[in-house]
Amino acid sequence: MRKFGGQYLAFLELSKIYNSNIISLRLGTDDVIVVTNSKLVHEVCFSEIYDGRPWNEFIKLRNMGMRKGITFNDGEEWKELRSWSVRALRSVGFAKEAMMELITEEMTLMTEKLANGGVQQIRSAFSPAVINVLWMLITGQKPFDNLSRLQTFLKLMERRAGRFDVAGGVIAAFPWLRYIAPEMSGYNFLVKLNNELKSFLMETINEHKEQYIKGNEADFIDLFLQEMYNNVEEQNDKVSVFSDDNLLVTLLDFFIAGFSTTTATLDNLFLQMANHQDIQRKLYKEINDVIGSHRLPKLEDRIKMPFAEAIITECQRLFHVTPIIGPRRVLKDTTLGNYKIPKNTTVLMHLYSNNMDPDLFPDPTSFRPERHINENGVYQKQHENIILFGKGKRRCPGEALAKSATFFFFVGVIQKFQLLPEPGKESIQIESKSGLIREPKPYKMLIVPR
Numbered sequence: 001m002r003k004f005g006g007q008y009l010a011f012l013e014l015s016k017i018y019n020s021n022i023i024s025l026r027l028g029t030d031d032v033i034v035v036t037n038s039k040l041v042h043e044v045c046f047s048e049i050y051d052g053r054p055w056n057e058f059i060k061l062r063n064m065g066m067r068k069g070i071t072f073n074d075g076e077e078w079k080e081l082r083s084w085s086v087r088a089l090r091s092v093g094f095a096k097e098a099m100m101e102l103i104t105e106e107m108t109l110m111t112e113k114l115a116n117g118g119v120q121q122i123r124s125a126f127s128p129a130v131i132n133v134l135w136m137l138i139t140g141q142k143p144f145d146n147l148s149r150l151q152t153f154l155k156l157m158e159r160r161a162g163r164f165d166v167a168g169g170v171i172a173a174f175p176w177l178r179y180i181a182p183e184m185s186g187y188n189f190l191v192k193l194n195n196e197l198k199s200f201l202m203e204t205i206n207e208h209k210e211q212y213i214k215g216n217e218a219d220f221i222d223l224f225l226q227e228m229y230n231n232v233e234e235q236n237d238k239v240s241v242f243s244d245d246n247l248l249v250t251l252l253d254f255f256i257a258g259f260s261t262t263t264a265t266l267d268n269l270f271l272q273m274a275n276h277q278d279i280q281r282k283l284y285k286e287i288n289d290v291i292g293s294h295r296l297p298k299l300e301d302r303i304k305m306p307f308a309e310a311i312i313t314e315c316q317r318l319f320h321v322t323p324i325i326g327p328r329r330v331l332k333d334t335t336l337g338n339y340k341i342p343k344n345t346t347v348l349m350h351l352y353s354n355n356m357d358p359d360l361f362p363d364p365t366s367f368r369p370e371r372h373i374n375e376n377g378v379y380q381k382q383h384e385n386i387i388l389f390g391k392g393k394r395r396c397p398g399e400a401l402a403k404s405a406t407f408f409f410f411v412g413v414i415q416k417f418q419l420l421p422e423p424g425k426e427s428i429q430i431e432s433k434s435g436l437i438r439e440p441k442p443y444k445m446l447i448v449p450r
Contacts, residue, residue, distance in 0.1 A: 006432060008323035008352045012036060015353070022339050029175070030056060032327070033341065036350040038357050038385055040337050044328065044349055045391040052329030054346045057175035061190045064198055069249030070397065071257065074329070079393075081241045085250065086397045088223045092137055094299060094404045098218075102136050103405075107296050107412040114413070117447045119422055122270050126409050127263050133405055134258045138251060139204055140219030153255075156196055201251050205244065220254075221247070254398065262402055264321040264439035265312075269410050272315055272367060274419040274445045275427045279369060283307055284450075287415050293450070297411045299404065306379035308411055310369035312403075313379075316388045318367055321438050323352035325390055351387050360385045420446040 011034045014023050021037035035041050044050045052074045053059070055067060063072050070082050094100065106129040113125040128150075135150060136142065178187035208221045217223050228242040273280040286307045291297055302309065326348040333343050341347070356364040361371065372380050389396040396402070413419075421428050422444055431441045 006323070006438065008350065008438070011324070011348075011350060012353060015350075022337050030054065030346050031342070032346045032348060033336075033339075034324070034348045034350055035336070036353040037337065038354045038360060041349045041351070041354050041387070042385070042391065043336065044347055045387070045394070047334075048393070049331050049334050050328040050347055051393055052331045052344075054327050054329045054344075057178065061187070061194065063249055064194050064252070066245050066249055068243075068246045069253045071253040073249075077241050077246075081246060081250065082393075082397055084227070084241075085220075088220055089137075089398060089401060091223070092140075092219055093401055094408075099133075099136065100299070102133060102142070103408050104296055106132055107408065110409070110413065111416050114417055114447050115449060117417070117449050119444050119446050121442060121444055122413070122419070122447065123263070123267055123442070126266050126413070129409060130262050130266070130405065131255075131259055134255060134262075136219075137401065138220045138254055139208070140222065141204075153200060156193065156200065197252065198248065201248055205247060205251075221251075224250075257396065258398055258402065260437045260439075261321050262405055264437050265316060265402075265406055266409055267440050268319040268321070269312065269315050269406075270413065270419055270445070271428050271430065271440055271443060272311075272319075273414065274421050275430075276367060277420070279311065279367070280414065280419065283311060283414055284418075287411060291411070291415060293415065297408055297415070301411070302404075302407050305411070306373055306377060307369065308407065309379040310372040312406055312410065313372045313386070313388070314367060314369040317355045317361065317386055318365070319438065320351055320355055320388070322436070323350070323438050325349050325351055325387075328394075354385070354387055357385075416450055418448040418450055420448060422446055 011023065014025075015021065015034070015036040021035065021040055023034050023036070025032045025034065035044055053072045055072075059072050063069065067073055070078065070085060073081070092099075094103065110125045110129055114120075114122070131150060131153065135153075177184070182188045205221060208225060212222065212225050212229075214226070214229070217226050224242060224247050228240070228247075231240040231242055273283070286305055290301055290304045326346070328347040328349070330341050330343055330345045330347060334341050355361070358364050374380055389399040389402070423446060428443050428445060432438050433441050
């Protein structure tokens with residue numbers, strides 16, 4: 001995989017070698033197929049037959065040994081919990097006054113960190129802002145009152161980020177390695193990290209329990225506790241999905257997905273702006289026309305800024321942070337593209353091949369935001385074939401929030417600063433880290449206050 005520059009590129013090469021849109025692999029004890037055809041990828045996304053999740057040793061570790069939460073759960077419990085979580089996130093989302101105040105504070109802090117300009121890593125300015133907003137959304141606690149705890153949490157998340165790949169890692173392929181080589185396989189590291197994350201999140205949950213006042217729910221944890229306590233009061237004999245374990249793993253799901261993907265997306269966006277000055281100038285003109293230079297972006301600005309939306313979409317298409325999604329578990333014997341797929345097979349969907357398909361996106365390797373704007377100058381909300389947040393019932397539940405956060409921080413930075421390659425360099429070299437999330441390796445740029 002290192003030879004090709006990433007797991008997703010290695011899978012694509014295998015697809016070419018065997019001249020097939022479906023390739024079958026034996027990874028340890030698991031049968032895995034990788035789908036690299038747009039039509040077939042969409043079929044998997046929308047068919048309930050593929051809504052299951054595998055349960056191997058690596059995923060057990062990732063989920064702290066519990067088949068709970070949203071990401072690696074399935075069945076009726078998953079359906080109920082996911083549906084409720086989408087509604088809960090909407091009710092505590094970015095339209096709330098307190099959240100908008102926090103966004104404004106975070107953008108102000110980002111501006112202050114970058115105010116001196118010069119050559120620096122821009123990630124250090126926006127990464128804390130992303131985790132702070134996510135923290136407020138989930139816990140209702142202002143980050144400024146929890147700085148030391150949040151710094152600890154941010155370090156935990158960053159330590160975790162490079163240790164995963166979508167096929168499950170060496171522990172999934174060779175689960176017995178955890179017994180004979182616990183250090184080399186990464187097993188000991190993941191167990192230690194799990195214990196730290198669990199302790200951190202349970203401390204926050206228990207604080208909410210102590211301070212909970214019925215009728216005064218202000219954040220995601222409060223709303224979850226409301227459901228939990230209502231079930232007890234009603235003396236419902238049915239086993240409720242609203243349990244401590246489901247809350248713990250759901251929080252883990254949100255922080256892992258929300259933090260990693262949003263920071264990687266912003267990292268890619270700022271790098272592309274430095275490498276494409278013509279596009280950055282056009283975006284800055286749109287910002288000036290719609291927002292001006294004296295106020296910060298607002299939620300209602302998005303609909304008036306088709307070029308900003310197009311840039312974000314094009315960057316996500318070309319540098320998709322999750323080039324492979326899954327893994328899915330086939331719930332019953334089925335057929336896919338003339339191949340028989342047995343029950344319990346693990347399926348991976350190759351989004352990179354879908355979003356880079358030249359039949360769907362002419363000249364796919366070029367960064368062309370204009371492809372997402374129609375002849376009337378209106379942003380095409382969603383090309384029917386592009387996949388950015390998944391599709392079907394396993395579509396990312398935090399999509400709306402992720403889009404809003406990305407818009408705020410991206411436009412807020414370009415409004416105040418011009419981003420350039422380092423002096424003496426024509427562009428920033430694009431090199432990706434290995435791991436589950438596709439993100440650029442650390443880079444520096446010249447930041448010039450406007």
